[in-house]
Amino acid sequence: MGRFCxxxxxxxxxxxxxxxxxxxxxxxxxxxxxxxxxxxxxxxxVHYIASGISANSSVFASHPLGxxxxxxxxxxxxxxxxxxxWDRQYNPILQGNKTGIMSAKFLSEIEDExxxxxxxxxxxxxxxxxxxxxxxxxxxxxxxxxxxxxxxxVNQPGMCRRNNSSFGPMLLMAIKSQVGxxxxxxxxxxxxxxxxxxxxxxxxxxxxxxxxxxxxxQDSSTGPHPNLQNLLDLENQKYGDILxxxxxxxxxxxxxxxxxFWHWLHQYCPTAIFVFKGDDDVFVRTGALLDYLHKQWExxxxxxxxxxxxxMDLFVGDVINNAMPNREPSTKYYIPERxxxxxxxxxxxxxxxxxxGSLALRLKEVSEKVRLFPIDDxxxxxxxxxxxxxxxxxxGFLTFDLPGTDRGDPCAYRSVLLVHRRSPKExxxxxxxxxxxxxxx
Ligand SMILES: *[C@@H]1O[C@H](CO)[C@@H](O)[C@H](O)[C@H]1NC(C)=O
Ligand SMILES: *[C@@H]1O[C@H](CO)[C@@H](O)[C@H](O)[C@H]1NC(C)=O
Ligand SMILES: *[C@@H]1O[C@H](CO)[C@@H](O)[C@H](O)[C@H]1NC(C)=O
Ligand SMILES: *[C@@H]1O[C@H](CO)[C@@H](O)[C@H](O)[C@H]1NC(C)=O
Ligand SMILES: *[C@@H]1O[C@H](CO)[C@@H](O)[C@H](O)[C@H]1NC(C)=O
Ligand SMILES: *[C@@H]1O[C@H](CO)[C@@H](O)[C@H](O)[C@H]1NC(C)=O
Numbered sequence: 274m275g276r277f278c279x280x281x282x283x284x285x286x287x288x289x290x291x292x293x294x295x296x297x298x299x300x301x302x303x304x305x306x307x308x309x310x311x312x313x314x315x316x317x318x319v320h321y322i323a324s325g326i327s328a329n330s331s332v333f334a335s336h337p338l339g340x341x342x343x344x345x346x347x348x349x350x351x352x353x354x355x356x357x358x359w360d361r362q363y364n365p366i367l368q369g370n371k372t373g374i375m376s377a378k379f380l381s382e383i384e385d386e387x388x389x390x391x392x393x394x395x396x397x398x399x400x401x402x403x404x405x406x407x408x409x410x411x412x413x414x415x416x417x418x419x420x421x422x423x424x425x426x427v428n429q430p431g432m433c434r435r436n437n438s439s440f441g442p443m444l445l446m447a448i449k450s451q452v453g454x455x456x457x458x459x460x461x462x463x464x465x466x467x468x469x470x471x472x473x474x475x476x477x478x479x480x481x482x483x484x485x486x487x488x489x490x491q492d493s494s495t496g497p498h499p500n501l502q503n504l505l506d507l508e509n510q511k512y513g514d515i516l517x518x519x520x521x522x523x524x525x526x527x528x529x530x531x532x533x534f535w536h537w538l539h540q541y542c543p544t545a546i547f548v549f550k551g552d553d554d555v556f557v558r559t560g561a562l563l564d565y566l567h568k569q570w571e572x573x574x575x576x577x578x579x580x581x582x583x584x585m586d587l588f589v590g591d592v593i594n595n596a597m598p599n600r601e602p603s604t605k606y607y608i609p610e611r612x613x614x615x616x617x618x619x620x621x622x623x624x625x626x627x628x629x630g631s632l633a634l635r636l637k638e639v640s641e642k643v644r645l646f647p648i649d650d651x652x653x654x655x656x657x658x659x660x661x662x663x664x665x666x667x668x669g670f671l672t673f674d675l676p677g678t679d680r681g682d683p684c685a686y687r688s689v690l691l692v693h694r695r696s697p698k699e700x701x702x703x704x705x706x707x708x709x710x711x712x713x714x
Contacts, residue, residue, distance in 0.1 A: 350610060350611055351415070351611060351612050352612055352644055353613065353614050355644050359644065360642075391421075407612075408607060410605075411525070411607075411612060411647070413523070413525065414525040414645075414647045415612075418644065418645045421529070421645065423518045423519045423520045423533065424519045426519050427488075427505075427517040428516065428541075429485060429515070430541055432513075432541060432542060433445070433483060433542035433544065433545060440544060441543070441630065442481040442482060442483040442546070443480025443482065443547065443566070444471075444480055444482045444545075444546070444547045444548070444549060444559075444562070444563065444566065445482075445484075445485070445542060445547070445548050445549070445630070446466050446483065446484040446548075448466060448485070448486050448487065448552070449486075449551070449552050450553040451488065451489075451491060451522050452492075452501050452502075452517075452522065453491065453501060457553040457554060458553060459697070460697030460698075460700045462484070462514075463704075464700050464703075465556060465557040465558070465704065466484040466557075467482065468514065470482075471559055471560065471563060474558065474560035474563070474564050475564050477564070477567075478567050479563055480563050483542075485514050485516050487516050487533075488515060488518070488522065489518055489522030489526060490517070490521060490522060491521075505517070516534070516537060525648075528647065528648070528652045529645075532637075532640055534550070535636055535637035535640065536637060538630070538634070538637070539637050542630075543630070543634060544630070546566075546570065546629065547566050547627060548627065548628055548630055549562070550625065551624055551625030551626070552694075554693070554696070555692065556691070556700055558686065558689060558690055558691075562627065562691075565669075569585075569587055583631070584632070585631050585632065586629065586662055588621070588627075588628040588629075588665065589621070589627050589665050589667040589670070590621025590622070590625065591621055591622055591666065591667070591671070591672045592621050592663075593617075593619065593621070593622050594619045595617075596616065596620070597616055606648065608647070608648070613646070617651050618654045618655055618657070619654055619663055619664055620651050620655075620664060621654070621664045621666075621670070622650045623671070623673075623693055624672065624691065624693035625670065625693070626670075635660060636660070639660050640656050642659065643655050643656050669689050669691065670690055671691065674693065674694070675692065683707055683709075686707060687714055
């Protein structure tokens with residue numbers, strides 16, 4: 274009985290299925306025909322008329338009503354306007370006839386003047402009438418956003434020449450710090466930022482690691498700061514890993530550290546294979562990072578044989594897509610709508626990123642065509658965007674830390690490459706915990 278039923282069901286299936294499919298097909302065809310019949314083409318009133326052809330026929334192709342790029346951007350935000358002028362100036366198609374581009378010419382004249390004295394008032398941006406209603410740090414940024422070159426006060430010209438090999442360090446760690454953060458720097462030197470040969474976590478390959486700290490100026494002339502310059506000099510004599518430039522070390526000036534570091538890298542350490550750039554309150558599992566980088570390096574070298582592409586485009590971090598600028602005036606990330614309009618390009622936030630040395634040199638080149646932006650992570654995203662590259666996301670970069678219960682558990686860090694944020698004390702504790710051979714995780 275049962276078998277008979279099953280057989281019947283199968284027959285039913287074999288008969289019904291094609292019927293149903295044909296039915297669906299018929300419905301689809303019907304709907305398509307109906308849609309096609311009911312479609313009327315949009316009415317376009319303006320037509321392109323080639324010279325020599327007499328007009329008023331509907332057979333001519335339509336053309337856009339305005340130019341396909343925006344010529345003026347009159348009512349746009351300040352940064353967008355300034356960038357727009359540069360984009361036009363550096364556009365290879367438009368470069369043939371500079372006389373046609375009034376605003377770019379005007380701006381480049383201003384800029385020539387500003388190279389010699391970038392803080393002069395003529396350099397402060399022309400179209401900004403109500404600068405005074407801007408928050409203080411925004412105003413300070415706008416006044417100095419033409420200035421991109423600051424002298425080095427403390428340099429490490431020999432940093433990457435200490436060993437005579439033609440290869441640079443496997444990993445150059447560039448850590449943004451502030452003059453007063455002695456304790457952070459020391460904790461980093463003693464833990465994850467140790468200079469020298471560092472083993473990979475899997476105990477296979479390691480690599481030569483070099484660490485530099487990126488500092489601006491913080492003394493009585495830049496704010497109510499105690500003068501710690503003598504202590505800093507002492508620290509530098511002992512460790513030789515401080516880079517300091519002559520600009521005010523403020524939140525909105527952090528972009529300068531990236532920019533100036535790229536210039537330094539170009540001059541003093543162009544052979545570094547990878548660069549880690551991060552803050553002095555993060556924790557990095559350097560060994561694990563080296564393992565990861567070795568893998569990427571090997572992959573790149575395998576592909577190189579086929580593509581002849583010597584540049585490596587690695588850029589990883591905690592990637593944020595489609596972010597809107599912060600419009601809350603009380604926060605330190607506040608960007609007024611009059612300064613920047615639109616979304617941010619994809620960027621890596623959260624205290625640290627890794628990129629290849631060759632990419633760093635290209636970022637340096639392209640940054641000369643990107644206006645300074647007050648938030649450093651976003652600025653890197655903008656430069657990447659202009660190189661036609663996207664930062665890649667790596668789940669090992671933790672901006673928002675581990676869940677509270679896991680923080681003390683060394684096993685929870687197994688897949689972590691970077692975690693934000695850790696005090697110097699926590700760095701030392703965590704480092705010690707992670708040194709002991711991995712037990713049963
Ligand atoms: C084309 O048609 C418009 C009105 O539709 C008319 O004003 C115009 O003079 C015509 N142009 C020519 C060249 O015939
Ligand atoms: C450049 O543009 C101006 C104004 O648009 C024009 O008069 C001039 O002939 C152009 N020069 C060239 C070389 O195209
Ligand atoms: C670099 O040189 C130092 C001594 O000058 C040495 O201890 C270290 O092993 C060298 N590193 C490499 C990778 O050769
Ligand atoms: C590097 O090379 C120079 C000469 O080329 C030599 O005098 C120096 O001792 C070498 N340094 C190391 C660390 O090998
Ligand atoms: C950045 O540094 C320059 C040079 O010291 C200073 O003039 C400017 O005000 C600083 N910008 C901000 C936003 O603090
Ligand atoms: C790579 O370069 C070599 C020599 O420079 C050349 O012989 C080879 O054809 C190139 N391969 C490709 C895929 O371009």
